[in-house]
Amino acid sequence: MSIAAEQALSRDEQDILQELMNIAFGRASADLAEVIDTYVVLNVPEVRTLKVVDLPEFISTEISDHDIISIVEQSYLGRFKGVALLIFPSGAGRELLNLFGDNVEDYGEDVSMAALEKESILEVSNILIGACVGKVVELLDDEVSFSPPRIIIEDHPRNAIPCEIFEPNSLATVMRTVFQFSDRNISGYLFLINSSESFQWLKKALNLFMEQYE
Amino acid sequence: MIFEQIFNMINVGLVVLDKDLNVRHWNRWMxxxxxxxxxxxxxxxxFSCFPNLDNPKFLRNCKSVFKFGNFSFFSQKLHRYLFPFKPDSTFGSEFNHMQQSCTMGPLRDESNVVSHIYLSVQDVTEIAAxxxxxxxxxxxxxxxxIYNRRFLDTKLQEEFSRHKRYNRPFSLIMCDIDLFKxxxxxxxxxxxDVxxxxxxxxxxxxxxxxxxxARYGGEEFCCLLPEADFEIACSLAERLRQAIEQTEVTFDGQTLNITVSFGVAYMYDEVEHAEALLQMADDALYAAKKSGRNRVVAAP
Incomplete structure (x- = not known):
């Protein structure tokens, strides 16, 4: 679905969204510490509106720290609607497995280390995305449900993200943040890509949110 | 009243837990x-009935759903099941337990606070089978x-990397039925075919x-021999050659005597990739064919 640029979020609305996300991520960070026993630093998010076809290149430029990456995708469905992408550098699975201290022995003999590392990535993604999106929609007075997360790209060069993973011909609001697990050498990127379908509602919700402060 | 009926009639297990993880609802399926x-x-x-759930992962996910109102997914692929039930269908004979795909999600009270969580349990034994x-x-x-070419290609890479990492012996045999045409x-x-x-x-x-x-191509086979040094590989190839030479194949009342030629290659440090090892065995097989068939030739 294509959409006229004027229907996208205005500069002011993007600023409000950024501020709201900042509050939401602060809360998410505090609660995450309780759930996974480690502090996750969520940097100040950036918000911008892009054409979906430009996303792969945008993402590839934004994550230039890592050459080989894995991407987890999870969609959220409410009035706030879109896709979350979590981008980890190659090898993060092993670090995350150590973080949880899960044992291979707990899962029966036919489960490989590689499967367990993948599962750790999926579980962390589910919790991180759940925390960040959950806190954002709480502030916007919405509720969302989530699809199961899945690894869409595994150990792939970052400059070759296939564009088929996105629906073309539409605009998206991209919310990007860098996260880092303190005391652990794990960091990555979170992109929330809201489809244009939720723009109208989002504009209203953002204005309602601002009214509390006016 | 209708919701209660759905809760009990639906072909999915449904459980509701409170903040202390006490069971609040347990449907008929359960x-x-x-x-x-x-x-x-x-x-x-x-945990009183299902002590297996008293593990860090389950507890972590309960906490997350209460805190964030998100959903947690326990896929069959890794977890097999959350509740150790007997398999229900005839497909279950190959599994000790019903294979389950489980989801955990939030239930909110009037003030929109997550006060309970639900667990849904889906029997996916048939799909898993x-x-x-x-x-x-x-x-x-x-x-x-026997294994196919696709499996062989993957396994060859795996065994090759294993050899490189741990420096364990590794050999490979290529063979081809003589005069199959x-x-x-x-x-x-x-x-x-027979x-x-x-x-x-x-x-x-x-x-x-x-x-x-594995069957490598039409009448060509390949055998990967992990932990086999050069002598073991050559003597195995020779045993295979003799066994085939001594066997008779009968088809439509006729008896055929079949022979096979073998090429053996052994992995050493200078072999830089898996394909090179395969090529060495293939060259040796070609030499076996050239020098009269029904014999074992080892790569130099």
């Missing part, structure tokens, strides 16, 4: 599969039942349990 009546479990901690069959078929050669031309392709099946079965019975025998 009753039937667990043999635990709702009135016997409601009010008790879920089909998937297992598909995976098997994906590795198998349709005619002979004559068999097809004289007795027809059905006979050719010969290929016979040779595959015979070789399968001679190799070690730890070896991987």
């Amino acid at each position: 009753e039937l599969h667990s043999n635990i009546k709702a009135e016997d479990i409601i009010g008790s901690p879920i 089909y998937e297992r069959k598909l995976v098997e078929r994906n590795m198998q050669d349709g005619l002979t039942g 004559n068999v097809n031309d004289t007795y027809g392709h059905q006979c050719g 010969v290929i099946k016979h040779i595959a079965a015979l070789m399968g019975s001679v190799i070690r349990d730890t070896d991987f025998l």
Whole structure:
């Protein structure tokens, strides 16, 4: 679905969204510490509106720290609607497995280390995305449900993200943040890509949110 | 009233837990599969009947759903099941427990606070059985039942990396049925199939349990020999050659004597990639063919 640029979020609305996300991520960070026993630093998010076809290149430029990456995708469905992408550098699975201290022995003999590392990535993604999106929609007075997360790209060069993973011909609001697990050498990127379908509602919700402060 | 009926009639297990993880609701599906009546479990901690759930991962995910109102997914692939129930259908005979796909999600009170969580339990034993069959078929050669080329290519890379990492011995045998075109031309392709099946079965019975025998192409086979040094590989190839030489294949009342030529290659440090090892065995096989067939030639 294509959409006229004027229907996208205005500069002011993007600023409000950024501020709201900042509050939401602060809360998410505090609660995450309780759930996974480690502090996750969520940097100040950036918000911008892009054409979906430009996303792969945008993402590839934004994550230039890592050459080989894995991407987890999870969609959220409410009035706030879109896709979350979590981008980890190659090898993060092993670090995350150590973080949880899960044992291979707990899962029966036919489960490989590689499967367990993948599962750790999926579980962390589910919790991180759940925390960040959950806190954002709480502030916007919405509720969302989530699809199961899945690894869409595994150990792939970052400059070759296939564009088929996105629906073309539409605009998206991209919310990007860098996260880092303190005391652990794990960091990555979170992109929330809201489809244009939720723009109208989002504009209203953002204005309602601002009214509390006016 | 209608919602209560749905809760009990639906073909999915449904459980509601409170903040202390005590069971608040337990539907009929759960009753039937667990043999635990709702009135016997409601009010008790879920761990009292299912101590297997008292693990960090389950607790972590409960916390997350209460905190963030998100959903947690326990896929069959890794977890197999959350609740150890007996398999329900005939597909279950190959599994000790019902295979389950479980989801955990938030339930909110009037002030929108997550006060309870639900667990849904779906029986996916049938899907898991089909998937297992598909995976098997994906590795198998349709005619002979031994491994196929796709499996071989993957396994070769794995074993090659394993050798590089741990420096363990690793050998490979390539072999090809001698004058197979004559068999097809004289007795027809059905006979050719019988010969290929016979040779595959015979070789399968001679190799070690730890070896991987695959059909490489039409009448060509490849055998990966992990932990086999040069002598072991050559003597195994020779045993295979002799076993085939001594066997008779019967088709349509006729008896055929079949022979096979072998090329053996052994992995050493200078071999830089898996394909090179394969090429060495293939060259040795070619030499075996050139020098009169029905023999074993080792790569230099």
